[in-house]
Amino acid sequence: MTRLIARFLVALGLLAAALPALPALAQDNGPGPLRIEITEGVIEPLPIAVPDFIAEDGGAAAYASQIARLVAEDLTGTGLFREIPASAFISPVTSFASPVQYSDWKAINAQGLVTGSVSTASDGRLVVKFRLFDVFSEAPLGEGLQFVGTQESWRRMGHKVADVVYSRITGEGAYFDTRVVFVSETGPKNARSKRLAIMDYDGANVEYLTDAASIVLAPRFSPSGDRVLYTSYETGTPQVYVIDVNSVTRQTIATGGTGMSFSPRFSPNGQTVVFSQSSNGNTDIYALDLASGSTRRLTETPSIETAPSFSPDGNQIVFESDRSGTQQLYIMPASGGEARRISFGAGRYGTPVWSPRGDLIAFTKQNEGRFHIGVMRLDGSQERLLTASFLDESPTWSPNGRVIMFTRETQGADGAPSLYSVDISGRNLRRVPTETGASDPSWSPLLD
Amino acid sequence: MPHILKSLALVAILGLAACSNADRFGDAGAGGNTPLGPGAGLGGAGDPASPAYFSQTVGDRVLFLVDQSTLTNEAQSILTQQAAWLNNNPAYTIAIEGHADERGTREYNVALSEQRANAVSTYLVSQGLLPSRITRVVGFGKERPLEICSEEACYAQNRRSVTVLNAGGV
Incomplete structure (x- = not known):
């Protein structure tokens, strides 16, 4: 313990x-x-x-x-x-x-x-x-x-x-005394067991937070590192939950509505949860105020809007949408409203994550049958692809904004996911050791 | 009837998966129809009112093109028969489960597969199915592939929506 x-x-x-x-x-x-x-x-x-x-x-x-x-x-x-x-x-x-x-x-x-x-x-x-x-x-x-x-x-x-x-x-902040929450994966591709797990940034001291009874997806740390949002299929329909990583107690996030809710993320002050909700074939982004329990709809389009991530000052949200016909990245005010598209390169862009320094967006890019982790500036300029493989996705930032950890899944019937990290310069690609398959990492802030 | 053979093969695969994971996923998963496999005797695939007939002869699933949730002509034809069967067998309620192949990001695939399941739901209702008989429309994203190869032949089978007869429906 x-x-x-x-x-x-x-x-x-x-x-x-x-x-x-x-x-x-x-x-x-x-x-x-x-x-x-x-x-x-x-x-x-x-x-x-x-x-x-x-x-x-x-x-x-x-x-x-x-x-x-x-x-x-x-x-x-x-x-x-x-x-x-x-x-x-x-x-x-x-x-x-x-x-x-x-x-x-x-x-x-x-x-x-x-x-x-x-x-x-x-x-x-x-x-x-x-x-x-x-x-x-x-x-x-x-x-x-x-x-x-x-x-x-x-x-x-x-x-x-x-x-x-x-x-x-x-002269920069560090990131060694940190933890990573992720999804531990075991079993064959068509019968995968998934459990929430937490470990030190270097793969040591793994602890499990859930059992393998239900599919769990995409855990996200709170700004203080003591709670984790995630999505579980335990009721049969995906819903958002929050778990306290110290007591391992969890509760449902009352997202309102009857459809599927998923892809949650905290605001920088920890008081708001943004998430996607799907019903009647339409997925939009909503914000839940944790204190009042009130939910606000941030996007209103007939397309898929998901993967929201706040700017460090809490004023803006980057997200993905296929409103143009393919997945692309957009930035809108945190209160919703008009969004501006920032990704214009070839291919599809998803899973944007705002850097802790505020100056870059990390993303997953699909182009010509390959997947990449990349970074771009807030206006979409200076796009830089850091990795390339059969399937890379789900980037998360180190607290100093220098390193990105992500999921890499190998190809074929025996394909399995594992975690990798790469410097934002594209150097120093390393596999993070895990004893099981691992996906969907979320990097904690520096611990006290 | 190559379509029937394909369905039988799928049932066999699902059976194996269910055996190794008996406690997972309850009856909400695609494995929920495994007890209704071939040779079920009374109420078997030969009985037009049987769940086995629904899953094998009518066809309990439709397939989608890459990054699409619109119904193909073939899908519409299968769903027309599904609706007719369900209207003739009013004791059953259904869950509609959408899926995606592995060539997409996780969250997007969850949303895309919900779109697919919803397209099926909308079509069945347009064919006279009472909305109240649809107990759940859910997207599983790329989390539950049927076929595990990393080739289009497998991806095509995984981009699907499955109409699951709820247990205890009779």
């Missing part, structure tokens, strides 16, 4: 770490400031050394190495960092308190160095301390921090260390 234990994680000094300012950089006049500018150009991964953390006592020994490995995996997994193997190290780190021998790390071209220690507090909790060094500037990059948490939450503490390192070096 790590999701409960995680509530007890105490992040000392985290507020200071979360500030976007980079004080160490400001005073850095060295030859090569430790900084990755994430641009569209080719990136040479930054060489970084993450020696095993120092175990300060016997109880910490089981975690010291694992936490360092996890930090290194998080960082190298971004494609922005390259880890220098321990076999290249000149002097082993034997004490967290000892001064860093910069020359030894310069000699192996380690531009960044992360050192850390793990100890066990009297109540059994782990204390994880770490420091980040800019080797070529011969200075720490930011102050040292420590996290305290239960032994079971060691992965979260590792992710938090990596989050701080990533943020200090890139």
Whole structure:
């Protein structure tokens, strides 16, 4: 039950770490400031050394190495960092308190160095301390921090260390201490079992939120990450539900109307749910005010309107419609009204998702028998296809807007879905490890 | 009667699926008609008032073109017979279940398959079926394919609407 234990994680000094300012950089006049500018150009991964953390006592020994490995995996997994193997190290780190021998790390071209220690507090909790060094500037990059948490939450503490390192070096928000809710899929194509499941962003700590009794579709996190909207066929007709991921209690969303409701998503303030409702062959988008229970119809056309997604300021909604004859992307005011089409390229466009930064729309594109995940600007310009396969769909954004996770389903009678992530530059396509088939990911915000 | 043979083959596939997933989907799924398979004896396919006759001889499903929910001439012909059968067997209520092939995004396919099921519903009513006998019109999107290959031959069978006689209808 790590999701409960995680509530007890105490992040000392985290507020200071979360500030976007980079004080160490400001005073850095060295030859090569430790900084990755994430641009569209080719990136040479930054060489970084993450020696095993120092175990300060016997109880910490089981975690010291694992936490360092996890930090290194998080960082190298971004494609922005390259880890220098321990076999290249000149002097082993034997004490967290000892001064860093910069020359030894310069000699192996380690531009960044992360050192850390793990100890066990009297109540059994782990204390994880770490420091980040800019080797070529011969200075720490930011102050040292420590996290305290239960032994079971060691992965979260590792992710938090990596989050701080990533943020200090890139100047951007991070995304390692996050979770992903998705649909776990097992069984043959014509008798698929689907269950809602939640896991860490890297595939660890999977927990199931529903059984396999009913088809479930497209879970979506609330802005605070504590609730998930999804669609279930348990009554025989698809309906929208919300589930609390901590208590695993759920309730029906009273969408009004008697038809099918599906494709829900929260507004950024969590007070409104937009969704699609179908009846008499017509699918439109509606908004439900959770406090008052009142429902408002946002589109009124005889075509299919679905997959709504709010802008981060809550003022606009991007959605897909086939009013022109094929699926295309449109943006309308959050209160409904006139929509403007933004997709004009060849093919069909669906499942738009507004980026957390507000400047891009991620989408699924079908063209000439292939499926793509892509991004475009709000006016449809600068369309960029990031992937191509037999079937890619359902993009979701990392909280910093740098990475998109999506579903990729393979072809044929044995075809099965799995989750992939890709940088918005199109680099670093990676499969997210899951023990079952997996589809429809939704990425949480950064956890507290 | 190649159409009948095809229907029998589909029933056989559904039977297998139902066996491995006995607790799933209740009678709302396309598997709901499996107990009415061939050779059911009394009330079997030879009996024009039997559910088996409806599913096999009349034909309980119609197929759709890619990204379309309009009824083909063949579909209309089958639905005319469905309506006639239902009007002759007024004890049955029905659920209409639309489906899509896998070549579309999930939400769109749910909506498209509802359009297909609704096109069937509208046509049956136009043929004199009382709307009150249609208990459910639902789109399953691409979630419940009958055929599992990734070729047009399979996709064509999956772009369907199935008229399911509700259990306990007699």
